Amino acid sequence: MRIDLHTHGKLSKNSDFSVDYFTEMIHEARTNGLDALALTEHFNTRHFYDVYENLDRLYPYNGEYYDADGLRIFPSMEVDIAETGHILLIGQKEHILAVRGALENYTAKGSFIPFADLLDLAEARPLLKIGAHPFRESTPLHSLDRALLARLDAFDLNAKDMYKVGIQATRDQVGQFAESLGKPVTAGSDTHQCLQYGSVFNVLNRPAGSNAELKELILAGAYSIEISDDLPLRVKASVMLKKLMKRLAKLEAARFQEA
Numbered sequence: 001m002r003i004d005l006h007t008h009g010k011l012s013k014n015s016d017f018s019v020d021y022f023t024e025m026i027h028e029a030r031t032n033g034l035d036a037l038a039l040t041e042h043f044n045t046r047h048f049y050d051v052y053e054n055l056d057r058l059y060p061y062n063g064e065y066y067d068a069d070g071l072r073i074f075p076s077m078e079v080d081i082a083e084t085g086h087i088l089l090i091g092q093k094e095h096i097l098a099v100r101g102a103l104e105n106y107t108a109k110g111s112f113i114p115f116a117d118l119l120d121l122a123e124a125r126p127l128l129k130i131g132a133h134p135f136r137e138s139t140p141l142h143s144l145d146r147a148l149l150a151r152l153d154a155f156d157l158n159a160k161d162m163y164k165v166g167i168q169a170t171r172d173q174v175g176q177f178a179e180s181l182g183k184p185v186t187a188g189s190d191t192h193q194c195l196q197y198g199s200v201f202n203v204l205n206r207p208a209g210s211n212a213e214l215k216e217l218i219l220a221g222a223y224s225i226e227i228s229d230d231l232p233l234r235v236k237a238s239v240m241l242k243k244l245m246k247r248l249a250k251l252e253a254a255r256f257q258e259a
């Protein structure tokens with residue numbers, strides 16, 4: 001089972017959820033060989049709850065994941081913490097929405113939830129907790145309290161960082177850091193745009209039919225990571241297309257205001 005554990009369904013935090021855009025993303029995910037993904041949308045994205053309201057309309061949910069025409073979508077989100085850093089939470093929809101509800105007063109920059117408090121919220125539920133891109137310059141996790149970092153389940157090997165820093169350099173950096181904490185490394189494309197799917201993903205030793213099984217496989221190391229030879233090209237094309245699409249969206253908004 002091939003699963004990407006760090007993905008987004010919107011072009012950016014400031015964009016609205018688009019059914020057409022999202023269904024094209026899902027089509028490309030399947031085309032690029034994925035069997036499943038964790039939809040780790042930013043917790044403070046514009047109209048966060050619209051994402052799940054639309055998923056409920058688009059696909060059947062079996063209590064563990066959405067079935068998007070054979071592609072499993074595991075409910076998830078990416079949360080900013082006060083100390084600077086991003087944490088991926090993956091689990092059943094009711095648990096993700098419960099944690100998101102508890103974060104209502106922590107969505108603005110300058111008022112993000114402290115790391116320890118987020119861990120307390122997450123540990124009260126059976127969630128998979130992954131430290132996202134721990135060495136990214138804008139949101140570094142690696143220098144935080146190691147006792148808190150040790151409460152995470154895994155750390156993210158991120159396609160964007162491999163593109164920027166280098167594949168082997170990033171693997172070594174994240175791998176050594178995770179090993180020092182006794183934690184596994186999981187792979188995520190961190191895509192906001194369909195061209196990035198398939199750049200990196202996890203291959204589970206067996207299919208995960210539930211969030212509990214997914215967490216069990218990750219903690220047991222019962223998976224491998226595959227990195228596409230064309231990861232740099234995929235990410236570069238995705239970054240360039242995302243910038244272009246955001247510019248077009250701004251122009252469209254300006255034209256609308258003038259009209």
